[in-house]
Amino acid sequence: MGKKNLSQRIENRTVLLNLQMAKYNHLEIESKWQTIWETQKLYQVDLKAAKRPYYNLMMFPYPSAEGLHVGNVFAFTGSDIHARFMKLHGYDVFEPIGFDAFGIHSENFAIKVGKHPNELINNNVINFKENQLKKLGIMYDWSHEVNTTDPSYYKWTQWIFIQLFNAGLAYQKEGYVNWCPSCKTVLANEQTEGGNCERCGREVIQKNLKQWFFKITDYVERLYNNLKIIDWSNIIKKTQENWIGKSAGVEIIFTTVDDKTKIRVFTTRPETIFGATYLVLAPEHPAVDMVTTSENKSLIKKYRDDTIKKMSLNERT
C-alpha cells in the first residue's frame, strides 16, 4: 500500500470518528428518554393491581450537602440492573426511593453553617433528586418518594416505637458506649476502625450514657435460624451471626469471701471451672466498688478514669 493511500485512510477514519462523536450527545439523548419515561409513568407500579409484584429495595441515601458520592452511584446502579432484569422477566417491579434525612449529622452540619436543619435538608434533597438521582436514569417510582423528616412519615416510626415500648422491647439503661467527641454521637462497634471514628477519624472514647435499647436478644433464635434460609453470601451470613452474637453457655455466680458481693460470669466452658484461679472485672463493672478496699480506693479510681475516659477501644483490647 502506497504512502499516500495510508495517510488518506487515516484521514478518513479521523473524519468518521469525529462524526460518530458528534452524533452521540448523551445529555440530549438521556434527558429525552428520561422525560418520556416520566410522562409515560413507566416505572410507577400499582401494587394492588400488580400480578407479579417484585419489591426491589435499595437503601435510601442520607442527603448531605456534598451530594451523592460515587459509592452511592456504584451501589444504586447494581440494584437497578437487578430491577431491570426482573422487569424484563415480566415482574411488576417496584423500586422505591427516599431520603434518610434525620440524625446527628444533619444537626451538627446545621450548627456549623448556622442554618435551620429543615432548610438545609430541603435544599439537599432537591439537589440529590433533580441534579443527581434523576439523571442516573434509575427506574425509581418517584410517586412513592419518602423523606424521613416528613411528619407524615415519622409519625409511623413514632408509632412503631410506642408499640415496642408497650411490649417491653424498648427500654432505657445506663451503659458505656463508643462516643465520637467530634461527631457528638454514639457509634456501633462496626462504625469504628482501629479505635477511631469511621466518619471523621477522631479517636473514639467510652462514655457512660443513659440511652434507649431495643431488646433484640428476645429474637436471637429466630434471627439466627432465619439466616439459614436466605440467599446471602457466606461472608455476609458470618458477619450477621457474629453481630447476633449467639453463644451457648451457662452463667455462674461467684460470691466474695465476705459473702456480700455476687458476680455473674458467663462461660461457654463450665467444665473448666475447677481450674479458675481469678476473675477479671471490667473497670466499669459495678462490683468494682464493692470489692475495692478503702486503702486502694484512690488508686482504683485513677485506673478507672484512665481506662474508661481516656483509652480508646483499641488500647483497651
Ligand SMILES: [Zn+2]
Ligand atoms: Zn466522628
